[in-house]
Amino acid sequence: MQALNGWLKAVRADGLVLARTRVAGPWGFAVQSCDAVMFHFVAEGRAFVRQPGMETMELQAGSLVLFPRGSAHEVVHSARGKAVSLETFVAKRDGVVDRDPKAVTLICGQFDMDRHLAFPALRALPQAVSLQAGMAPGCSPLSDTLRMLRNEVETPDFGNQIVVRNLLSSLFVYFIRDWAGAVSPTANDWFSAARSPHMARVLARIHEAPERAWTLEELAGEAGLSRAAFARNFSDSVGEPPHSYLTRWRMGIAAQLLEATDLRLSEIASRVGYRSEFSFSRAFKLARGASPIYYRRSRVSRSETGPAVSQS
Incomplete structure (x- = not known):
């Protein structure tokens, strides 16, 4: 526990929301390989994640997916949907709310951190980590944080940026805590060593x-x-x-x-x-x-x- 506390304190993941949208119809975006931990949260609806050489991943409402090593991927409306660049998608869709009852609500962002410092832990994580957090109040600290995050980015008010930044820091801690708690002692990686x-x-x-x-x-x-x-x-x-x-x-x-x-x-x-x-x-x-x-x-x-x- 103490080892993880020291690591989290030093790494200091600084979160940033890149886009929040409610989108219907054909849509999709491609994220190039980058030096940040990328994340996507499906608050309602469903989406699909594609990665080179990997099986397509389906995300239901309440799903959170993280890419610990910033690997390239696509997030699309269907398993075979087309994707534009993330920059193009953000420019057209960030903050836009589609009233279609079948629309998908997405919150996308990244965690910036010293990757040299964090590398031993990030290396121990899969290329993509999908968590089903759920959206019911009290389901888990992770789900409560995601619910509050959604509320903050959807409801403009003074102090939004401060609250969002703190919520994202908490989100990263809860993710690491959940992952570390689920790792088998026989996994023989950084997380098992830390415990x-x-x-x-x-x-x-x-x-x-x-x-x-x-x-x-x-x-x-x-x-x-x-x-x-x-x-x-x-x-x-x-x-x-x-x-x-x-x-x-x-x-x-x-x-x-x-x-x-x-x-x-x-x-x-x-x-x-x-x-x-x-x-x-x-x-x-x-x-x-x-x-x-x-x-x-x-x-x-x-x-x-x-x-x-x-x-x-």
């Missing part, structure tokens, strides 16, 4: 104290395992060696500090376990493909020009 007595303690300690100069022996001690057994079990379940995960986490925290603070590089280096600015800068560039200074400047420049919806 196992041995690996969860290690993940929590890494999340809590990235500044500590962890050794393999110390991490194995936290897990209560021998060094060899710990290294093997960690790599098998998490998907990478312990120190690779530690470096990934450190660089994720460093990226957030570069974006959100004016701390000097030497201070950030110290907070994520590096004794010198030089060693930190070298590790950051190796992990992120850009120096800390360039990364900070590019993020500040992007925030000043405003967020852009990208389907690259």
Whole structure:
């Protein structure tokens, strides 16, 4: 539990509604591969989801589908329906309400997050995850959140954007919570590791104290395992060696500090376990493909020009 809490706190999924529409007749849109977690919620009616090389998925009223790795897909009115680009669909349909009793009500959006930081968990999820949340009040926290989300995007009022953003953050947490709770202990992935007595303690300690100069022996001690057994079990379940995960986490925290603070590089280096600015800068560039200074400047420049919806 503690490992998941630390992960969710750091990842900070920032949700955005791209379109809300009630549409009838032939319709469909295609979403290109992107660096965001995409989602579509069918509040009423039904829709179909197509993915290259995968079986067509039918979504009934109350269905939520997420694409954790931003894979390309199409959402259409019928299994063989045609699709236009998402941008074209949003431009024509966002906010439009069709009164046809057979119309489909859709809410589509995305979660932006540090994908380097979130990758071990996102990798453990299927390419597409479909959940039947239902729409009855009190059915589940997930369904209640979706119902409130629909109400907020359909009823203009002051503070809508703030409420929607908070609801989307809650939606992501409920999704992760439901998925983690349903994972079998024998699944041997990041979620099962985050709930196992041995690996969860290690993940929590890494999340809590990235500044500590962890050794393999110390991490194995936290897990209560021998060094060899710990290294093997960690790599098998998490998907990478312990120190690779530690470096990934450190660089994720460093990226957030570069974006959100004016701390000097030497201070950030110290907070994520590096004794010198030089060693930190070298590790950051190796992990992120850009120096800390360039990364900070590019993020500040992007925030000043405003967020852009990208389907690259």
